[in-house]
Amino acid sequence: MAFVIDPEGRELEALSKVVDFEGLRVLDVGCGDGRLIWRIAPAAKSVLGIDIDPDLIATARKETPPELRDKVAFRETGIVELDEPPARFDLVFFTWSL
Amino acid sequence: MLVEDGLLLDLHPIPPSMHAFSEGRDLGVVDERQFFTLVRATDRELQRTVREGLFALEAETELDVIERFHTPEELFETVDEWEDIHLSKRLRARLVRAVPPIDLHERLVLRRYRRTRARFPQVAESHQRPVRLRLSS
Numbered sequence: 001m002a003f004v005i006d007p008e009g010r011e012l013e014a015l016s017k018v019v020d021f022e023g024l025r026v027l028d029v030g031c032g033d034g035r036l037i038w039r040i041a042p043a044a045k046s047v048l049g050i051d052i053d054p055d056l057i058a059t060a061r062k063e064t065p066p067e068l069r070d071k072v073a074f075r076e077t078g079i080v081e082l083d084e085p086p087a088r089f090d091l092v093f094f095t096w097s098l
Numbered sequence: 099m100l101v102e103d104g105l106l107l108d109l110h111p112i113p114p115s116m117h118a119f120s121e122g123r124d125l126g127v128v129d130e131r132q133f134f135t136l137v138r139a140t141d142r143e144l145q146r147t148v149r150e151g152l153f154a155l156e157a158e159t160e161l162d163v164i165e166r167f168h169t170p171e172e173l174f175e176t177v178d179e180w181e182d183i184h185l186s187k188r189l190r191a192r193l194v195r196a197v198p199p200i201d202l203h204e205r206l207v208l209r210r211y212r213r214t215r216a217r218f219p220q221v222a223e224s225h226q227r228p229v230r231l232r233l234s235s
Binding site: 002003004005006007008010011013014015017018019024027082084085086087088089090091092093094095096 | 099100101102106107108161163164166167176208
């Protein structure tokens with residue numbers, strides 16, 4: 001059994017007070033295994049999660065809930081190497097990323 | 099990449115350093131001194147973009163989160179993979195004897211910035227008043 005981050009759901013509680021993800025195109029930088037993406041994706045228009053760790057990206061892809069697969073994508077890359085057009089995202093989320 | 103008026107959310111750990119808990123007992127502090135040096139350096143760069151008027155801080159809140167481990171070995175394996183974060187010998191010894199689950203308590207800050215249309219700080223001044231939010235504990 002893998003360790004659990006934030007079993008009390010404090011992150012999601014804080015996020016919901018700071019931003020409304022409804023209809024937004026989101027880039028999640030340092031998405032890890034996608035645990036936060038599953039929470040914000042239902043409201044968002046689309047979410048692209050990126051992480052430099054191939055194992056975490058593989059886990060995120062594997063565990064993507066079927067109902068979110070049309071709006072969620074993952075890529076193994078860092079933010080510097082990410083090649084996306086201007087005005088592609090409404091919100092960029094740095095999750096524990098330095 | 100980000101639209102004009104787009105949002106930037108930044109969630110990262112802040113001092114004080116993590117403490118390990120088992121059965122409600124504080125087992126000791128995790129050494130994050132090196133890690134927080136990196137955090138401060140990164141934060142300085144972000145604050146520079148605010149001073150230059152590229153982004154404006156709109157909201158900020160702090161929160162405490164738990165990372166829960168089911169065995170001491172799981173915790174050691176995970177922490178040993180983290181860069182610039184270390185467990186002292188004394189804390190390791192306490193953790194070996196600890197009753198699972200073992201929780202690491204960590205303080206985070208969540209900040210919401212908005213990309214400003216203005217390229218100069220004086221034009222973006224109206225955006226410069228952040229709102230501090232209080233979370234229930």
